[in-house]
Amino acid sequence: MFKIGITGGIGSGKTSVCKVFGVLGIPVFSSDTAGREIMDIDTGIILKLNSIAGKNLYPGGTLDRAELARLIFNNPYMLEKVNSVVHPAVFSRFSEWEKKQHAPYVIMEAAIFFENGGSKKVNRVITVTAPVEERIARVMRRNNLTKEQVMERIRNQMSDADMAKQSDYVIDNSENTMIIPTVLNIHEDILKSANQFC
Numbered sequence: 001m002f003k004i005g006i007t008g009g010i011g012s013g014k015t016s017v018c019k020v021f022g023v024l025g026i027p028v029f030s031s032d033t034a035g036r037e038i039m040d041i042d043t044g045i046i047l048k049l050n051s052i053a054g055k056n057l058y059p060g061g062t063l064d065r066a067e068l069a070r071l072i073f074n075n076p077y078m079l080e081k082v083n084s085v086v087h088p089a090v091f092s093r094f095s096e097w098e099k100k101q102h103a104p105y106v107i108m109e110a111a112i113f114f115e116n117g118g119s120k121k122v123n124r125v126i127t128v129t130a131p132v133e134e135r136i137a138r139v140m141r142r143n144n145l146t147k148e149q150v151m152e153r154i155r156n157q158m159s160d161a162d163m164a165k166q167s168d169y170v171i172d173n174s175e176n177t178m179i180i181p182t183v184l185n186i187h188e189d190i191l192k193s194a195n196q197f198c
Contacts (some may be wrong), residue, residue: 005122041108129171
């Protein structure tokens with residue numbers, strides 16, 4: 001199966017781009033959704049996360065996401081430890097999922113893609129970018145966070161420029177840009193490559 005990775009910083013609009021591909025009949029795997037599910041139900045992962053945190057992150061039986069965020073966002077070592085537990089489980093789930101798909105290609109959407117080796121597991125990478133101020137406004141609206149909290153998350157991610165350099169395609173998703181024509185062009189290009197791949 002020909003595999004495409006879609007990545008981009010928080011608030012860049014990866015989900016909007018993925019919806020367009022979805023309308024075109026391309027299956028999309030959300031790493032964030034899979035990661036959340038794994039952290040909620042996988043007993044082995046739950047035990048490892050508690051061990052990394054040095055405390056029970058599931059006091060009411062469900063993951064205290066706010067506490068996990070507090071622990072990892074200012075601690076690169078802790079963030080790396082959590083990612084080293086969750087990301088392999090997400091990739092494993094993606095492998096199982098893609099075997100069941102029947103499409104010219106599939107998409108894996110992930111906020112962190114180059115840092116965790118995800119780019120080596122796909123045939124092409126698309127980076128979605130948007131101006132930082134627009135990204136901040138989107139995330140503040142969506143997640144009810146302060147500007148400083150959003151900036152903290154942005155600082156913990158690779159820059160748009162660094163991601164774009166390592167990508168096969170870049171989609172500008174600023175407020176005044178139409179993404180559909182860009183997605184259609186990329187889709188046509190990927191179809192050609194996917195056909196050759198088969």
